[in-house]
Amino acid sequence: MKQQRHWYHYLWIWSVIYFSLGFVNILFAWLGLISFCLPLIFAIGGGNKLFCNRYCDRGQFLRVMGSQVGLSRRRDMPEWMKGKIFRYGFMAFFFAMFFNIIYTSYLVGSEIQSLQDVVTLLWSFQLPWNWTYSAGVSPWVAQFAFGLYSLMLTSEVIAIAAMLVYKPRSWCVFCPMGTLTQTICKAKLR
Secondary structure, three states: OOOOOOHHHHOHHHHHHHHHHHHHOHHHHHHHHHHHHHHHHHHHHHOOOHHHHHHOHHHHHHHHHHHHOOOOOOOOOOHHHHOHHHHHHHHHHHHHHHHHHHHHHHHHHOOOOOOOOEEEEOOOEEEEOHHHOOOOOOHHHHHHHHHHHHHHHHHHHHHHHHHHHOOOOOHHHHOHHHHHHHHHHHHHHO
């Protein structure tokens, strides 16, 4: 029997649109804040992980690519990747990188530092991305966009790597937003 398709099964298209728009104009990277805010709204408002389980565009993308396209090896993740130390450590590192983006944007806005029109992949490799920015906004706005796109692209690469090696939605086990929303939900239950 064929599984019924719901509208949210097509949310993976948002991931493709987001990364495509950022490739054309870096200012579209600001739309990535939706991926930061919606899980928090669901967790704080509903006290559950409904967003992560059903509406996350990345989770849907990994499901499609891993299960339907068949790119996943479907192996179990090592236990240490499922553990609290790794999950909370990765979340702390991820948010430290996010706050670094905010701080760098502040420095650019204060004219202490100049705009860096590059996308940094895996926090190490600088990719020239200057064709995507054509002025018209304050440099700090562009700097934040470059930083956020770097963070989103890096997390997408990590998610795809986890999907290829392990089960399709392995990323969801240690996703920083998933870990944060789980923490919020547990706090609300208390």
